Amino acid sequence: MYQTHPPASGQCPMRPPVPPPAGPLPIHGPDFDRDPHATYQRLRAQGPIAPVEISPRVPDVPGSSPVYGYLVVSYWSALYILRNTPDLFAKDSRLHWAALRDGQVPADSPARMMMQPRDNALWKDGEEHQRLRGAITSALARVDTYDLAAAITRIADELMDVFIADGQADLVSQFAEPLPMMTVTALFAAPPKIGSRIVQHVTTLFAAGPDAAKANALLEAACLELVHVKRSRPGRDVVTSLIQAGLTDPELVQTLVLLFGAAAPPAAKAIGRTTQRYLTDAHLARHVHTGVLPVAAALESVLWDDPPVANYSPLFARSPMTIHGAQVQPGYPILISFAAANSDPALGGLAPAARAGNRGHIAFSAGVHGCPAQGMGRLIVETAVERLLDRLSQLALAIADSDVPNIPGTFLAGPASLPVSFRPAAPAPGR
Numbered sequence: 001m002y003q004t005h006p007p008a009s010g011q012c013p014m015r016p017p018v019p020p021p022a023g024p025l026p027i028h029g030p031d032f033d034r035d036p037h038a039t040y041q042r043l044r045a046q047g048p049i050a051p052v053e054i055s056p057r058v059p060d061v062p063g064s065s066p067v068y069g070y071l072v073v074s075y076w077s078a079l080y081i082l083r084n085t086p087d088l089f090a091k092d093s094r095l096h097w098a099a100l101r102d103g104q105v106p107a108d109s110p111a112r113m114m115m116q117p118r119d120n121a122l123w124k125d126g127e128e129h130q131r132l133r134g135a136i137t138s139a140l141a142r143v144d145t146y147d148l149a150a151a152i153t154r155i156a157d158e159l160m161d162v163f164i165a166d167g168q169a170d171l172v173s174q175f176a177e178p179l180p181m182m183t184v185t186a187l188f189a190a191p192p193k194i195g196s197r198i199v200q201h202v203t204t205l206f207a208a209g210p211d212a213a214k215a216n217a218l219l220e221a222a223c224l225e226l227v228h229v230k231r232s233r234p235g236r237d238v239v240t241s242l243i244q245a246g247l248t249d250p251e252l253v254q255t256l257v258l259l260f261g262a263a264a265p266p267a268a269k270a271i272g273r274t275t276q277r278y279l280t281d282a283h284l285a286r287h288v289h290t291g292v293l294p295v296a297a298a299l300e301s302v303l304w305d306d307p308p309v310a311n312y313s314p315l316f317a318r319s320p321m322t323i324h325g326a327q328v329q330p331g332y333p334i335l336i337s338f339a340a341a342n343s344d345p346a347l348g349g350l351a352p353a354a355r356a357g358n359r360g361h362i363a364f365s366a367g368v369h370g371c372p373a374q375g376m377g378r379l380i381v382e383t384a385v386e387r388l389l390d391r392l393s394q395l396a397l398a399i400a401d402s403d404v405p406n407i408p409g410t411f412l413a414g415p416a417s418l419p420v421s422f423r424p425a426a427p428a429p430g431r
Helices: 030-034 036-044 075-083 110-115 126-141 145-163 172-176 178-187 192-206 212-232 238-244 249-280 282-289 295-305 338-342 374-391
Strands: 049-055 067-072 168-170 311-317 321-323 326-328 334-337 419-421
Touching: 030 036, 036 049, 036 338, 049 110, 049 326, 049 334, 067 075, 067 110, 067 338, 075 321, 075 334, 075 338, 110 192, 110 212, 126 238, 126 249, 145 172, 145 178, 145 374, 168 172, 172 178, 172 249, 172 374, 178 192, 178 249, 178 374, 192 212, 192 249, 212 238, 212 249, 238 249, 249 282, 249 295, 249 374, 282 295, 295 338, 295 374, 311 338, 334 338
Parallel strands: 067 334
Antiparallel strands: 049 067, 168 419, 311 334, 321 326
16 A cells, blocks of 8 residues: 555646655644645655555554555546545445454544544435435525525624724634634524534534544534424524434434534634735735725635645545556545645646636535535635625734644644734624
8 A cells, every 4th residue: 555656747847856755644743734735745746646644543542553544635636536436436434444444443533533434425425425415405505695694794793893992803713713603503593502512512523633532422412402402493494404304313413513514614714714815915905905806716716725624525445446647445545635636736836816716626525525515605704704804994914924823633724823903993883
């Protein structure tokens, strides 16, 4: 599995070849967190798909070993794999992840929490996938986007009213992170006490740290409690629609885990990064400010350069195969690096002007498992950023752009904090 491959065709001619590592490179830890794209470049030198260490061994667990797999760093190879699922590639890790099947992945492994099988559409193939995904798309289709936009605006105003008189804030912790979760809990009509617990546990789970296993158990318990509430008091909301579609309680719990996880943490990171891009890219800021480009164009630029879901969509080869010169064996998880694929030099290096408004990226994945709520995700991010720019006058970063810290981890990417200053103003009256 760990043999090296010759450099893929289309490697960037402006960069010298990078020698392949002796073994699988880790896509975790301080070196990776400091500069993920340096790791992607080294992996690209091996080929379009390279062996990686997804997570380290769990300390104090006898016999545990690192979680190994593949990372797809080529745009065209990523599209090939995503578009040939489920024919050539499978999603059910219960059947196809050899180390998990053989009991070699500890229960508290952070990677396991993000990659273990669940009873929702993301981890199913064939008819089961179609049934569960159909329930999701039908439920989301009933959402009134005008009401949703109004709810996002209201939540954004409520969050800004807390700090607008201060003239300074951390837009990640005080705005970008709570807004999507508050929006989704409102969309699901979750009681506040249950919603706040779900917010906390989803955030911890996606951090993929040592508390991930505990957060997963608490998240599932909170989602089950929400299901029980909706069974006893149905309403016009997404959870009630899923119940009416005939999903069982285990399927409902895991579908809610999927929807909360897919909607909130990525949207939070996209809000933070898009706001940072606006504050640091003079060309983009000028055109957004004058109305030449909408905020949506800034978001698409971020989705190309720095997608909030950097590496995910685990799947498994159904048989040994060679993909664009790279050998892949069954039994090992294959992660799609959306960050590496979108920045693949084989695309010719799209200029910023070409990226703005261009939706050719795969930040929302592709194929039958592509995100079913792309429009809703864009609406959350664009409405939040637009409202932020409307209300905070003279908005500026309070630190240098190079000093903005990034979140650590394998799966998500974005700013960990975004300190800003602005002209103080009074909160909106009557709110």
